[in-house]
Amino acid sequence: MYRWNPEDYSRHSAGQERWARELLRGLNLHPDDRVLDIGCGDGRITAELAQRVPLGRVVGIDLSADMIGFAASRFPAAEYPNLEFRGADARTLPFDAEFTVVYSNAALHWVRDHGPVLAGIARALKPGGRCRMEMGGRGSAAALIAAFERVLGEAAWRDDFQRFEWTFGFHDAESYRRWLGEAGLNPERVQLIDKDMVHADREAFVGWLRTAWHPYTSPVPAERRGLFIDAVAERYLAGNPPDAAGCIHVAMVRLQVEAKR
Template sequence: MTPTVPNPADPVNPADPSPAQGPAQGSGRRAAGGVGGGLVWDPQRYLAYADERGRPFVDLVGRVDALDPTVVVDLGCGPGNLTSLLADRWPAAAITGIDSSPDMVRAASDTKAAARIRYAQADVRDWLEQAPEGGVDVLVSNAMLQWVPGHLDLLPGLVRAVTPGGWLAFQVPGNFGEPSHTLRDELAAEEPYAAHLGGVAVPSSHDAATYLRALQGLGCDVDAWETTYLHVLRGPDPVFTWVSGTGARPTLQALPDDLRPGFEDELKRRLRSAYPDDGQGVVLPFRRIFVVARKARQA
């Protein structure tokens, strides 16, 4: 079932929405929707458990009380399946999806909703350098910032890109202390794998209060919260399937072909032990951190 974004009020659609400003091409640095460094994202693998991955996006955007935005940007749009919900929510807005991964952008451009959405490839830092001040009414980023080292430093630029009275909404995972991540880290530190995995991208995030205080310091009115979802996953090695499309992907891609199958088999074994299947599916607790900030209006 495809999730829908709840709308707090019927939007008043402008007759002539302004076109979104196009970003420059990405430079390959650690970036929106990807981590750079030659990492190739697999849209089909990412879309496994798409409904479970999509629910936080719906919960996030449902708290954005924007009635008639003209320009909406999805920063780190991935394969575009969730960006289309923004076009449904605000049909008169110019919607742009940005991702650093060319594979994700190609997949997004092939979706049925692509006629209503402009997609472009760009790194988040490059995009921020090109984005006009106050040019975006609603800026959304779903599960992307955790891939950007030092992403708190991006917050001033993100706020700068938002129009006065506009909205910045983002969500990041907060489960990096769970076995789904720590078991991968432990195995990656063992030989023969460790010799190949130095410097591999590892996602990270902060607690909700850290984001709240940082954005308050930038003059925003902030709503921050966290939720732990209990996803019931089915199928063979479902937790491995989940992490191999996101958090574990840089590790798996960094391994040589002769070592990758052994690493995968051992990680699957450890994950099965940590997340047993009782015949009713595997329960994966997943903590996520949400922030919705409204930029101060000009005096």
């Protein structure tokens, strides 16, 4: 797995947080819901979930021990008695009919094979329970990925990527509907949606590249990684310059999923 820096992520994940809140607004929680947040990251949204279910319980899981430790320290049990953070793998969820709601934002595209994930969600939900999730979808960040691919093919970086492996799972809606059904979940809405990821300036854009694109950045030795990220940023901005306000835009595709057990 990749090594995450929770503090750095927290500073450079404004776009993910904005979309997480959009997803949260449509969740229509009940005060006694029991909620599982898959890929809770730094815990900001998970803590909000806990505040919205004062009679219920929220469990936030993440594969990163660093993220779990950071989230637990920021949102301690003494202040959030109905909130718990656990280290867990989305592919092997250790729950059986414990939750009425599963929520996940900007996390599941880190998994290529979603069959085990969806089977685990179906097991984790109580009968009649529901999931609402958003992740990167087919075609997301195509221009940025093209910039990464151009730079990693250059002589200065080619040797670092001899064993490069694509680890993102950017899936289409049709396949996802089928996988939901195979897992025992009834699809209610599965849709690809175009979204604009906006960064306030070059510094924010580079911070996002550093914290959210590990498959492309982790192969480069730490002492050269900043130079590589700068080269990718320059390549991207050459074809996608900032707007009049200095903001940098990245065209993203999000896969939104709603289903019931």
